[in-house]
Amino acid sequence: MTDTQLLPLGDSYHQLACEFRNKLAGQCATRRYAKGDVLLQQGDEQDAGYLIISGVLGALHASSQGAQKCKEFYFQDEFALLYGNWLTKTPALYQLKVIRDAELIKVPLVLFDSSDWQAIKHQLISQQLLFKEAKEAFLLLNTPEQRYQYLLEQKPHWLEQLSLNEVAMYLGISAISLSRIRRRLNLS
16 A cells, blocks of 8 residues: 555644644633543534544434444544534534544634634545545555554554544454454454
8 A cells, every 4th residue: 555545644644633722711611531431422413523632522413213324433532523514514424423532622613713723624635535535545546454554564553542443443444354454464
């Protein structure tokens, strides 16, 4: 897999997170959340996003049959928000849930209606577009083994903070398939 197939956005996330955190200083408090806390229920209206100081969040979809799918995991310095639902003002298609104990800044989305927040809003949307394009290429142009290899090489913090079942769900494969891949790569 080449870097053009999945853009390395790490530095831009950290830079924007610093700028974002500085702008939020004094306006929004930092709060701790426990693993399992639900920040947004699937089907509810979204009124806030979450800047992650530490911990892991997940955007998860539960089907009527009880199956769960993962849209995304969010890590330190990322802004957890369902962008499509925010921009279209529609109910959340996913649940935002705390996957690992987290320290978060809850950011009311009405802030972005203000003219002095437009630059950060634009940066967030631009960054999200680049990330989604890269993720689409990641999932469509690579085999599950290549996807896992990428996580090993470029996102080791994911593998340190997520369970193998969570990684498999993100990669769109079963935990058994991931075990086979790990065995082939001698990582069991």
